[in-house]
Amino acid sequence: MHDLILVLSLMWSSPLGSGVLEAQPVRSALSLSARVVPATAAALKVSVPKPVAKKHSILFFTASWCPACIQMKSQTLPNVSLPGHDLRVIDADANPQLMQAYGVQSLPSYVVLDGMGRAYKHGVGYRNVRQFVDFLNPK
Template sequence: MHTHFRSDGCRPYQDSAEHDDFPEGSPKFETDMNTALAKAKTASKPVIAVFSAVWCPPCQRMKHDVYPNDAVKAYHDKFVWVYLDTDASANEKWMEKYGVSSIPHIEFLDSSGKSTGNEVGFKTPEAFAKVLDEKIQKAGQGTTSTAATAK
């Protein structure tokens, strides 16, 4: 059974289109988890798995205002990014595996695919950059920018 989520965590909800229209300045998003995990293993980089949907207003704010923001750009090359449509049946197993019950849901994975935590809900660019900085430090890759001092 395919489960659909609304931004408030309620369900069911309508099917929607694929997400391949990333704004200019966005990280290079994969749209397949297996591809992202293979790239992460090869590059020895952690993964940011973004579970999202076109009908989710906070998800779309993150997509258009946070991921391409200058505060986050310093982290684009530090991670393998994957954008997973919660309405696509191909992503159901990943949603189950990582306990996605509300979106936006951002799952952080090490280069072997093991979860290192998650964030659920909208974050400002500065707050998201701070989370990314903490993840990079824990992964042993050091501070990337001044985001460590962001509020």
């Protein structure tokens, strides 16, 4: 009972004076003077996810008449674990345009491509397993 009297006395002594709460007018959203901003990713500062990149690729240029190529194909490549990479063995004699496109002038050559197909590393000559792994790993 004392709580009810306290609440009523606070209500009667409110700054409004009448004890009755006055309603505030509600303005329509159309009457507001706000600037309309298009909902773009930049305006909302939302990051749009980029397309998922493909695996990196290693283009291994070789030829049947190249002794160092034959040795790498038989001793190095089968013993190298290439997680995250696709190995593509390319016959240089059958693909001269591809050799020219990647600037390959001697064999064996290897070109590492990023997930978007851009060359970022070139190597030439025979490499054993350790040397090839060191070549592939960033320093």
